[in-house]
Amino acid sequence: MFHPKIADFSATRHILKTFNLRASKRLGQNFLIDAEVVQKIVEATEISEGDEVLEIGPGIGTLTQGLLEGGAKVTAVELDKKLPAVLAKTLEGYENFKLVQGDILKVDLENLMPQNFKVTANLPYYITTQILLTLLEKKLPITKIVTMVQREVAERMTAAPGSKIYGALSVAVQFRSDARIAFDVPPTAFLPQPEVTSSVVICDVKEKIKVADENFFIKVVRASFGQRRKTLLNSLTGAGFPREIILKSLDAAEILPSRRAETLSLEEFAKLSEKILQSLN
Numbered sequence: 206m207f208h209p210k211i212a213d214f215s216a217t218r219h220i221l222k223t224f225n226l227r228a229s230k231r232l233g234q235n236f237l238i239d240a241e242v243v244q245k246i247v248e249a250t251e252i253s254e255g256d257e258v259l260e261i262g263p264g265i266g267t268l269t270q271g272l273l274e275g276g277a278k279v280t281a282v283e284l285d286k287k288l289p290a291v292l293a294k295t296l297e298g299y300e301n302f303k304l305v306q307g308d309i310l311k312v313d314l315e316n317l318m319p320q321n322f323k324v325t326a327n328l329p330y331y332i333t334t335q336i337l338l339t340l341l342e343k344k345l346p347i348t349k350i351v352t353m354v355q356r357e358v359a360e361r362m363t364a365a366p367g368s369k370i371y372g373a374l375s376v377a378v379q380f381r382s383d384a385r386i387a388f389d390v391p392p393t394a395f396l397p398q399p400e401v402t403s404s405v406v407i408c409d410v411k412e413k414i415k416v417a418d419e420n421f422f423i424k425v426v427r428a429s430f431g432q433r434r435k436t437l438l439n440s441l442t443g444a445g446f447p448r449e450i451i452l453k454s455l456d457a458a459e460i461l462p463s464r465r466a467e468t469l470s471l472e473e474f475a476k477l478s479e480k481i482l483q484s485l486n
């Protein structure tokens with residue numbers, strides 16, 4: 206079967222017109238129209254024949270087509286109820302494609318993707334952080350995440366301790382993966398054009414540091430960054446942890462109470478959360 210390339214301005218406009226659709230701002234719909242960018246995202250996903258890929262928000266199937274042509278088995282989750290009819294047409298004849306209509310934050314991913322899989326997405330920007338945190342905090346068998354995000358989010362994901370933009374997202378991403386910015390994408394690669402530059406981030410998911418209780422670790426990280434300008438001692442007590450326990454745990458972890466969350470390395474957060482957990486039990 207001959208499949209015309211979707212990643213093209215005229216093809217995308219034609220598809221939207223045929224189905225009487227307008228890109229929805231509310232759903233963060235900015236469709237890729239640059240075949241080179243699609244190719245680079247597919248290459249960044251490093252697909253081996255038969256790899257299972259979860260795509261979040263396939264839209265009209267632009268990136269999906271690239272992934273399928275690259276040999277992936279794609280399961281896509283799309284929230285927009287109008288798009289299944291479009292995808293049935295644009296991806297007609299591709300056998301390794303499965304579509305689930307629903308919200309990626311609500312879909313039961315454990316059952317949908319039981320074996321090792323990769324995630325590739327041109328994410329809807331209004332919920333990028335929530336999606337990333339959901340993917341990283343659930344213990345899913347993900348090996349790699351390749352996502353298009355706003356440049357500013359990409360910088361936060363990969364920020365090092367001590368930098369102004371290092372925060373709870375940086376720790377969550379780097380706790381579960383080696384993350385790097387692969388390349389930038391200008392607004393002209395999309396229809397409609399977003400207002401900001403985007404970046405593709407590659408996260409190689411792996412266990413980096415062992416902690417006794419991951420949920421507790423995340424709770425401590427979030428509480429530490431709760432009030433950025435405050436010291437760790439004040440942020441953590443402000444979040445409801447008993448002052449005596451925090452002072453004792455900081456001392457045991459060899460972290461000065463006057464330090465701020467943005468100066469702590471991943472290892473220090475891990476050590477601190479372990480000490481607090483031990484003191485509470």
Ligand code: SAM
Pocket residue numbers: 232233234235236237261262263264265266267268269282283284285307308309310326327328329330332
């Ligand atoms: N992958 C397509 C592309 O690259 O051209 C579309 C990307 S567009 C930036 C984001 C897509 O995510 C849209 O199709 C939108 O409808 C979908 N979306 C928005 N919120 C979603 C959610 N909560 N769950 C699943 N898909 C969602």
